Amino acid sequence: MLSRTAENLFWLGRYTERAANVARGLQVAHRLHSLSRTFGGAEDEWRGLLVASGCDAGFYAQHDNASPEAVTHYLVRDPSNLSGIVPCFEAARQNGRAVRTALTVEMWEALNDTWIELRRLPPDVLEADRLTTFLDWVKSRTLLFNGAAIDTMLRDDAWRFVHLGTMLERADNTARLLDVRHQWLQPRNGTGGAVEYAHWQAVLRSVSALRAYQWVYHSRLQPRLIAELMILRPELPRSLRACFARVEQTLEAIANNHGGTRLECHRLAGELHAQLRYGRIDAIMEQGVHEYLTLLIDRTIELGTQIGAGYLSG
Template identity: 65%
Template sequence: MLSRTADSLYWLGRYIERAGNNARGLQVALRMASLMRGVEQRSNAWRALLIASGCEPGFRAKALEPTPEAIVRYLAADLENPSSILSCIEAARRNARAVRTALTVDMWEAVNETWSEARRTTTATFAPDNLPAFLDWVKSRTVLFNGAYADTMLRDEAWRFVRLGTMLERADNTARVLDVHHHAIADTEGDGAVAYVQWQAILRSVSALRAYHWVYHARLEPRRIAELLILRPELPRSMIACYARIEETLEGLAVSHGGRRGECHRLAGEMHARLRFGRIADIMAGGLHDFLTATIDRNVELGRQIQDFYLQA
């Protein structure tokens, strides 16, 4: 496969996943802001969303007033923000169009129809009364695309590059969501009501609130939340589940390329092994924030190594 084709498929997967992650994050921030009592606490909920999405530097560079309305606009609709929902949909469609013949009909229709509908959004779409419906729509469209490529693509190189982009983006998002709320996991003596809202926010950001209760059959506990999102392979958005799929996908690519491997294969295997043999007690004792920050940095490096090994023209 040509590297430019692989690159478009890889980034198609990443941009679709990022749009869905941003929609979930905005839904959670809206919920947190409505439940938090103080103005400062509500402001912190929106700032946490900016940090988790990796968009805080860009937002600050535009010198915008950090109001909820400005943050919603920046994360949902600002085309100058490459990670906004509308920018991700635009970029996903551009990449899909470049590799149209590598996609199934269902995949192309999912992307193209999403793009067509997104172009019809107006300022009113992002008004407080209309925003929840828009975010639900974005989530449903990303689920539709993920289902389309999971159910209709041949398990060949094209499928592997879409899956690789999806899983790398998902792993990064889970680590960032947990890291931005690490203080709520570590602080056992804070405001109980506020902490409980933050614990729910962490789980809702990765669609895992019901999964938590199914796995643990217990009230929310911070250590178990961290364990679920980091070490439980049955949760599809957990870090260990994502890195297992990344390692598996890279191994499939290596086999299809005659066994040729590079630093990205070693790094993916190392990150997966670190989680496979990790224990939540050791992670917490060593510092959850340090662990997550190191994981985010290594995830960026893994993406760079994948780019160098497979995607450079």
């Protein structure tokens, strides 16, 4: 496969996943904002969302304050923000278009229909009472794209690079989401008041795992268990462990298809996965969730760079 093709497929996977993650993050922030009379100030919420989306630097270069309206606009349709929902889908479509023949018809249509709809997005779609419906639609478009890929793609390198992009992006997103709320997960904050509770719920909602938590633990929300679910539990499809298991597995399959040569990205993916597979939540809590995640986010970036160096830039 051409390196350029691999690169387009990899970023196709990343951008579609990113759009849905931003949508989920925005929904949670707006929910907390609506409930801020009950649960206290939500200003940090907007700043946190920008940090989690990796958009804080770009945003503050243009704005002084993170108002709900400004952040929402920036994360949905501001053309200067390449991690915003509309630009993500545009970039995904461009990547897809460059490798049309590597995509199935179903994938292409899912992508293209989304783009067509987004081009005629009404101006009032960002208003508070319309936004949730729009963000639900965004999530459903990524679900459709992922479903089309899973159901219709040949399991060859094209599939592997799309999937690798999706999983790496998902891992990065989970780590960042958890990290911006790490202060709510400290044991000293574990008093279980209504405010803590709302934030714990928000962490879980942002990875659509509120009910999953109940099914796994059958108990009240506890910061330690929330962290364990999102970092170490293999059953949760958005946990760091589940994502890195898929990343490692996919990289292995790519290596096997390339004469068995393993590169730095394989070593790094294997190390990250092993660390998550054998990690213990108590040790992570003791070390500090923030410290642990900061390190992990850096390694994830490094892994992305190594995948690029190994396969994507020829």
